[in-house]
Amino acid sequence: MSRIAFISDIHANIDALEEVLKDIDAQGVNEIFCLGDIVGYGAAPAECLELVKTHCSVTLLGNHDQMVIERGPIIGLPRVADPLIYARKQLSQAQIKWLKKLPLVVERESLMLVHASLHEPENFHYITADDDARLHFEHQKSPFTFIGHTHSPLIAIQDESGVTLETPGVGAFKLDPGLRYIINVGSVGQPRDNYPRACYGILDTERLTFAWKRVPYDIKRAQDRIKEAGLPMQNALRLASGY
Ligand code: ZN
Numbered sequence: 644m645s646r647i648a649f650i651s652d653i654h655a656n657i658d659a660l661e662e663v664l665k666d667i668d669a670q671g672v673n674e675i676f677c678l679g680d681i682v683g684y685g686a687a688p689a690e691c692l693e694l695v696k697t698h699c700s701v702t703l704l705g706n707h708d709q710m711v712i713e714r715g716p717i718i719g720l721p722r723v724a725d726p727l728i729y730a731r732k733q734l735s736q737a738q739i740k741w742l743k744k745l746p747l748v749v750e751r752e753s754l755m756l757v758h759a760s761l762h763e764p765e766n767f768h769y770i771t772a773d774d775d776a777r778l779h780f781e782h783q784k785s786p787f788t789f790i791g792h793t794h795s796p797l798i799a800i801q802d803e804s805g806v807t808l809e810t811p812g813v814g815a816f817k818l819d820p821g822l823r824y825i826i827n828v829g830s831v832g833q834p835r836d837n838y839p840r841a842c843y844g845i846l847d848t849e850r851l852t853f854a855w856k857r858v859p860y861d862i863k864r865a866q867d868r869i870k871e872a873g874l875p876m877q878n879a880l881r882l883a884s885g886y
Contacts, residue, residue: 646671649828650843651678651758651791653695654707655685655726656832656882658868659841660694662860663831670845670856678791679705679745679758683723684833684878686868688730691832692738704745705758705791706767712743722875729872753785754846759792769793776806776825787824789846794830796842796855810836815852826853832865833878839885 648667653660677699682688710727717727747764749756759767761782776799798809801823829842840857866879
């Protein structure tokens with residue numbers, strides 16, 4: 644294990660996922676981990692699930708994946724609920740069965756993986772402030788946790804004086820083995836940091852660096868798919884603004 648690519652929050656955006664996987668392929672990584680939310684918002688849930696299934700050695704359950712596999716009606720705002728109702732129709736029985744087996748938390752050597760937070764992982768709490776990170780750190784047994792869920796790259800650092808949150812810039816972020824980190828890898832299919840390019844990250848376990856990557860993709864094509872599927876227009880428009 645030396646270079647691991649992390650993808651998260653694909654949200655049925657096949658155009659973004661294909662470009663990200665091409666980019667990852669050129670980076671010489673050993674493994675790809677998916678931190679959840681393959682489905683929701685976008686128009687190609689089944690296609691995205693197949694790609695994740697074949698390319699990722701670890702895949703976690705996200706809150707949108709969870710809503711698809713739960714029994715009973717999906718209730719909520721149309722921009723959230725409609726694509727999930729659509730996904731239930733698009734996914735095969737075998738794909739639903741595969742989703743149902745996904746774990747909420749995975750531990751791999753010195754890494755912990757979770758979609759949202761280690762504090763009540765099943766409730767998918769957002770980590771956007773110091774207090775959210777503190778609650779999470781109470782459950783973190785290893786130096787590093789990798790998360791998604793907010794669709795915005797973020798790094799939370801815990802040292803003796805407390806917790807600091809930083810928004811990463813470009814380039815590789817150097818990790819200090821004496822500290823503890825929560826690293827939000829950003830979103831492949833629906834970035835919300837005002838930068839529309841697809842986002843993913845690479846951990847180098849020998850150099851101890853994490854680098855966020857931004858990949859251009861055909862946003863217009865992803866928007867057209869959403870329109871053709873009859874899903875809410877807001878979901879198409881936000882792809883271009885990156886929010
Ligand atoms: Zn998400």
